Structure formats: C-alpha cells, structure tokens
Amino acid sequence: MIADDARGRLAPTGIARLLAFCLLFFLSQASYESLRGTWLSKTVIESLTVTPSAALAAAIAPNIGIHAEGTRIVSPAERLNVLPGCEGAEAFLLLLSGVLCARRSLRITLVGLGLGGLVVFTANIARIVTLFFAALRDRALFGLLHSYLAPLAMTGIALVFFALWLAWSKPDETAAA
C-alpha cells in the first residue's frame, strides 16, 4: 500500500495514512488504559487536572471554600468527582496520533505535540470548571453542558488547533511515514 513519490522515495497513500492514524490511536489508547491506577494515571488526574481545576474555580469564586480533595473538587455545597477518563486523555491521544501521522519534521512534530497537549488539557480544565459551576448553580444547564456543549467545544478546539498546526507547518519532504 505504498508508492514512490515524486522524488522516487516511499510515501504513504491516503489509505495507509488513515490506517496508521487509527492503529496509532488504538495502540496509544490501549497503552494508557493499561496504566490506569498507576502513579502516572493518578498524577494526570489529581495533579494535572483536579488541582489546577480547583485552583481556577477557587480563584473565580474565592469565598465559597472550593478546594481539591484527591480526585474531587469540593465546596460546602457541591462535590465533583473526576474519575479516570475525565482528564481529556482520549482527545489528546487522537491529536497525538494525527500529529505523528502528518509527516512533518521532528521539530514541528514536537511543537504540535507540546502545544496540542497544552490546548487539550487547558480546554478540559475549562470544561471541568464550567461543569462544576453549572452543577453548583443550575443542574439543568449541567446536563446540557455535560452531554452536548462541552464535548462539542472540546472537539472544535482540538480540530481548529490541528488545522492551524497543519496550515502553519510544511510537510517534511525527507521523512517517510
């Protein structure tokens, strides 16, 4: 499923690129799932997701006693439990697979992975904080946000970032996928 490109080197066809993308996503997803319950998963959830989310929520509403307790964002009137899978890892792994299959130079690939991770985790923290305040103030809004609006926003942000990154970068003509 590979063919010579214009310069006579091997280059993936569209189907091969799609298969590589799918394979990479499922492999990375399976690898991450196998790490559930380990220090890495705990660090991603508690230190990289819950703690900054609680800090951001506390900064927005400093007088209602919001703080992090393990995997929970806690206030006297509301608790939000961030379980494994809520940390935005799947979205990041999709983005990671796309970046790795885009056939760019190593430097641009690393920029894509770094910035992509930052964008996904920041968007996820914003999503969690939004959900927390929605649960605190308006539980009907919480359902709407949780089921439709927040996932759609996350998808949109990830795709916009990926499109901008592709447009900004140029294909690495010397690299083979």
Add this chain to the structure above:
Amino acid sequence: MRGQSVDVIVEFDGSAAEREALAMRQARQIAHDDAQIVAARAAQYRRTKAIVEQSVLMGGTAKDAKVIRNYPHLPMAFWRLSSSAALARLRDHPVFRAVYEDRRIYAVQSTPSDLALINQPATVAAGAIGSGTTVEVIDAGIDLTNTVFGTCPSAGAPGCRVVSDQIYYPGTTTDVAHGTNVSGVVAEVAPGTNIAMQNIFNGSSASSTDLISAVDWGISNQSTYNIVAMNMSLGDGGDYTSQCASVGGGGNPLTTPTSLAAAAGIQAVAASGNNAYSSGLNWPACTPGVASVGAVYASNVGSMTYSISPSPCTDPTTTADQVACFSNVASFLTLFAPGVDVTAAGITMTGTSQATPHASGAIATLRARYPKEPLSQALTRLTLTGTDDTRGSISIPRINMLAALDAGAQLVLTGSGPSTAAAGSTSTYTLTVTNTGPLIATDVNVSDALPTLATFLPSSSSSACSASGSTVTCQLALLAVNASASFTITVRWSGSGAVYDTASVSSDQVDPFPSQSSVAFGMAPPDYSYDNTPLPPWSLALMGIGIALLLLHPSRAH
C-alpha cells in the same frame, strides 16, 4: 527552749497570692502559672514575709529569732528561734500557718531491661521523646563527663543535656553514681528532655530545708527551662500508711511546695522506698499530690535476695511485672515502673530510685506531646493506661508509655440547623460538643463549613466563633470529661433554596471514635461523577473523523 536554739521551717498564709494567681490564670486562659504569675506570687510572699518579720523580728532588733534562709517562691522560710517568746510571737501572728522540723532524708539506697517493658521504644518511634522539656533531678550529683548527657564541659554548655548543676555543699563526697544513674534513666526514657541537677546532699544525707530550696528553685526556673517533672529518688525510710498530712509528729513541710510546683506546671515524683513495707511509703512519696513510684521486674532474673532495712527480703523466682520484694507498696501508691538491674549512663542499679525516673521521663514525654493539657492529665494518662501489677491485695498500674501517649478524649458533636434558606432572612446553627472522656480535651475546635448562600453574623453568634472564608471556627481551650459546650452560629442568607451544612470537632487528643465528631444539617447534594467516557463517543468519533479528513486533505497533508 531557753539556752538553746531550734531551726524550723515556717509556713505563712499564701491564700492572697493564690487568689491573685487564680485570677491571672483565668484571665489568660492558661492551665499553669507562667513566669509573670510566679513573679506575682513571689512579690505577694515578699510582702507577707516583710509584715511577719517586722512584727516577730521587731524590725531586726530581736535577738531571739532570725531568718536563716528564705524561699522566695514559697510562702515559707527557714528560721532559727532561740526563745519560747520568739516562738509565741511567731505563732500568734495572724499570717502564721505552721512550723515543720528539719528532717534528714537519704538517697533511696540501691542494691547490687526495662525500657521495652514500658513500651518506650515504640513511643520514641512515634516521635515522642520529650523535646523541649526539662526534668529537675533532686539527688546526689551528676557525672557530666558521661556521654549519655551529651558533650558537657559544663552544665548549660551547647550540646550538653544538663542545663543546670547546682551543688549545695561543694567539697563533700556524695553518691554521684546514684544521681548519674537516676539522671541517665530520665535521659534514656525521654531522649529529648534535659536534666537540671539539684545536688542537695551533704555526705550521705540531705535535709528537708534543702529539699524545699530545690523545689523553690524549680518553680523560679520553670519557665526558663520548661521544667515539667521533679524527680526525687530519695526518702526518710518512714512507714507512712496514708497520704501524709504530717510527718515525724509535725506537719508535712512539702505539701505546700509541691502544690505550688504543680501550679507552676511541675509534677513531683518520688520513690516509694526500699523497705519492703506492704502498706506504707517513705516521705516525701507519701505527700499528697506527689506521684509515688514502686519497683517491678522487667524480666526473669532468677532468684534475688536484697539486703535492705529493716530486714532482708528474697524473691525466690522472678518474672516481668512481678513487684520486687524490696519495693514499698500501699493502696495510695501511684505507679509501678522497672526498678531491678536498671542500667543507665553505664551504671547498673536496683531500687525504687531507678523506677522513679522512668515515671519522670514518661511525664516529660507526655508533657512535650500535650503541652496544653493540665499537668494532672499526664499522671491520669499513665494510671489510666498502665498494666495492673499486684502484690497481695494491692493492684497498681505499671507504666505503658505508648498506651499513655495514645489515650484520648471522645468528642461527640450534636446540634441543629436549617435545611432551607430564604433570601434576606437569618438562621441559627446550634452546635454542642460533649467530651465523653476518658481524658480532658484541650484546644477544642468546632469547624462549620457554611452553605454557599450563608454569610456569618459575628454579632449574633457565640463570641468564641469566628469566620475565615466560608468556614466558621469555634474554639474552647479546655473541655472537662463529661462536660459539654454549646455554640450558636447565626447566618444571613443571600439566596433561597435547600442548604447543606457540615460541622466537625477536633482537639489535641486522639479521638477513639471520630465518626461521632461530625454532624450535618440539610440534605447532602448528590455527588456528581463522570463515567469513564466523559467525552461522549460521538464527540470522540467526530474528532477522529475530523483529524483523519484533515490528514487526507491534499492541500494540508502534502
């Protein structure tokens, strides 16, 4: 009395100083006299003594009476009286309370291990080593070159655990090995505590006047060194079958000094004596308020015979927790501790002298861990948690340091509060904390996490309550066993709806049943949780398809 003089310890009325000290303690909410209160007491005693001396010594012109020694921090002094008239003038004075004879006392003789029995290693492992405290050892001297006390070019030198070494009779030969071993036991039982040696011995004995001076020194230096216990491995050999209000036909001159030492935060601890009495203790162990300590074996050491006064005694067999035959016991004995073949500071000795510093070291450990507790609670911890050792019909607790350290106070929190809020109105939460014991609770904190809609109203709430953010804290310095305290917290609502409030109570003490130390009002909000796919499958699929299309798009991918 004509033609001869008599030296007596005189006690005056100290009630005015006691009232003043009590008022100052209450105003400052402290359990014991601090340096200012000790100084205030001393000033009051000075005024009282000046009045007596003006009257009885006739302004210093009397030839038949004089003050030999003053005890500045006690309502007491040591006087020499040379006539019956002087004694009459003294006794007739309105502030006169008592005279006591000057008694001879001796180091409780030691005759030719123990930390594990009292659970000391586990206590040290728990981080309780008596740091920041000092035990005053009233004994026959100390060998500062012994390395158990650190590096001691002199007492008080940096790196030296002996902070003071006062010798009352320099140049006389005393049983320094006894004082060194006793101090060594304290140093090993409580590896973080310091030693203050008061060597009151003149040869093989000491006098009660010097003993009182040593107690006076302890009170005056309590705040300097944080002295928490006063070890007296000494006695008069007497067989006192009840707590001794009187000794030798007179009053007990140590009752007031040890009582004032306790007020200053110093627990007096004394050896029960090595006379094999089955229902009596030596003085000063028999003094009310003094913790008396008898000796037990720490292990099986085979058959043991002891040459003691008034007659030898033998234990044909021995085992851990067996009361040693030489140890005096009585129904009012406070504690047992190991006292046979006790090696400390490289010296091995046996006797109630060696059992006593185990108790002093344990008290130092407990005072360091629980400094806000009343002094008496250190002894309560030891007596409440000790393992009972028995001789005849008398059972007395043997020290268990770890159990004493872990003893606690069960706090039960109850109360009432609203479950709904109406914007602009006020509501009151009432919280009641009850201490069901077994120990007094100190530094009691009731913490209430108010609902988001609530604003704390300090003017309508209990004065002991204050708010930080949305958390209200109500504080109580001390809560006695079986006592309760109630707090009211008034709030104003900024919105309407269901409200949920949680409160909990904590103290310095271990709570054996913490589940009863919290309470909630209203209905708990649901615990919103995401499942394992917080981003729905459709969103992930959409994201995946989007990325794939972008990858395949010729203008972007190539």
